[in-house]
Amino acid sequence: xxxxxxxxxxxxxxxxxxxxxxxxxxxxxxxxxxxxxxxxxxxxxxxxxxxxxxxxxxxxxxxxxxxxxxxxxxxxxxxxxxxxxxxxxxxxxxxxxxxxxxxxxxxxxxxxxxxxxxxxxxxxxxxxxxxxxxxxxxxxxxxxxxxxxxxxxxxxxxxxxxxxxxxxxxxxxxxxxxxxxxxxxxxxxxxxxxxxxxxxxxxxxxxxxxxxxxxxxxxxxxxxxxxxxxxxxxxxxxxxxxxxxxxxxxxxxxxxxxxxxxxxxxxxxxxxxxxxxxxxxxxxxxxxxxxxxxxxxxxxxxxxxxxxxxxxxxxxxxxxxxxxxxxxxxxxxxxxxxxxxx
Ligand SMILES: [Zn+2]
Ligand SMILES: [Zn+2]
Numbered sequence: 001x002x003x004x005x006x007x008x009x010x011x012x013x014x015x016x017x018x019x020x021x022x023x024x025x026x027x028x029x030x031x032x033x034x035x036x037x038x039x040x041x042x043x044x045x046x047x048x049x050x051x052x053x054x055x056x057x058x059x060x061x062x063x064x065x066x067x068x069x070x071x072x073x074x075x076x077x078x079x080x081x082x083x084x085x086x087x088x089x090x091x092x093x094x095x096x097x098x099x100x101x102x103x104x105x106x107x108x109x110x111x112x113x114x115x116x117x118x119x120x121x122x123x124x125x126x127x128x129x130x131x132x133x134x135x136x137x138x139x140x141x142x143x144x145x146x147x148x149x150x151x152x153x154x155x156x157x158x159x160x161x162x163x164x165x166x167x168x169x170x171x172x173x174x175x176x177x178x179x180x181x182x183x184x185x186x187x188x189x190x191x192x193x194x195x196x197x198x199x200x201x202x203x204x205x206x207x208x209x210x211x212x213x214x215x216x217x218x219x220x221x222x223x224x225x226x227x228x229x230x231x232x233x234x235x236x237x238x239x240x241x242x243x244x245x246x247x248x249x250x251x252x253x254x255x256x257x258x259x260x261x262x263x264x265x266x267x268x269x270x271x272x273x274x275x276x277x278x279x280x281x282x283x284x285x286x287x288x289x290x291x292x293x294x295x296x297x298x299x300x301x302x303x304x305x306x307x308x309x310x311x312x313x314x315x316x317x318x319x320x321x322x323x324x325x326x327x328x329x330x331x332x333x334x335x336x337x338x339x340x341x342x
Contacts, residue, residue: 005225008200009181014225015315024318024326027229027301028270036113036162044076045163047110057104058133060126069123070130071107072168078103079169086143086172102138102170106130112163115153116259116276117266117332119164125255131168131278132251136244138170139283146174146282149243154273156300174282182281182291189290197292201235210320212327213260217253220261222320222327229302229318230269230327232261234295241291243280258295260332265299268330273300 002017044052047067058072074082080101087098108127109119116124131149138144151166152159174182188196204210204221212220212232220234234257236250246254258276265274280293308314 156273227314241281263332
């Protein structure tokens with residue numbers, strides 16, 4: 001039977017309409033395996049073409065004598081500019097701000113053909129270290145209100161640039177969507193006296209049915225009211241409001257969890273396009289007890305259509321419990337810590 005479920009943070013309702021879909025396997029596209037070359041001469045992110053990007057903001061390893069593993073460069077086609085100041089203007093009801101901001105590209109690997117699932121855990125850890133380093137540096141700029149780190153992989157996820165990369169956009173304002181989540185979390189904290197994310201994770205670990213994997217420091221799960229099939233959240237078990245609070249040991253563990261989840265999606269769902277994003281507290285809310293950062297992974301298996309646009313309600317055709325079971329059962333190598341309850 002179909003069911004409506006409410007998201008615990010946003011309070012948005014999701015229709016879980018499994019009659020329309022069937023089993024998780026039915027969403028697996030039978031696309032032909034695409035052969036991606038490891039090097040493309042014209043690609044600005046491939047080794048040897050470093051001069052085609054703006055100068056590096058960060059490089060791993062730091063020593064330029066060694067070949068780079070990860071590079072961070074300003075986006076050549078940046079959405080916002082560091083060349084202006086975030087001056088506010090108000091005229092009648094027209095509010096605007098000069099387009100100040102920072103737009104980085106994180107080039108994740110020299111290998112053009114790799115995707116997160118194909119990187120080593122040690123390499124994913126370096127990508128995460130680059131995220132944290134840029135996040136921390138920008139969060140300290142008083143003109144920056146919020147830092148969003150995200151990855152678009154594939155045309156259905158919003159990019160046609162094949163070389164593995166992610167992006168960071170630092171904005172002078174906090175979006176209404178982020179602000180509403182913070183306010184809901186604060187309300188819960190005031191009412192109940194605990195972080196709603198810690199509360200949710202605790203309940204999910206007790207019930208187990210939506211857990212995909214758990215390690216010493218992280219848990220990956222399908223939300224009870226997941227808006228899209230196989231959309232997976234990764235939460236730190238320790239309460240932390242900001243991604244910037246992650247420790248060196250936790251970065252290594254997160255790399256293992258993120259790579260394992262991406263590998264399960266790559267193998268089990270036949271390499272779909274995907275987005276992931278790090279949802280973290282704005283700079284002004286670092287250290288608060290009511291918000292908890294996490295990683296949201298969304299394989300692009302379905303499309304948003306008229307009902308979603310018109311109602312703001314999503315229809316998910318895969319039962320989150322079935323998606324969790326499916327992902328638990330996808331075997332990938334080096335799946336340390338995989339399996340519910342391990
Ligand atoms: Zn390339
Ligand atoms: Zn928490």
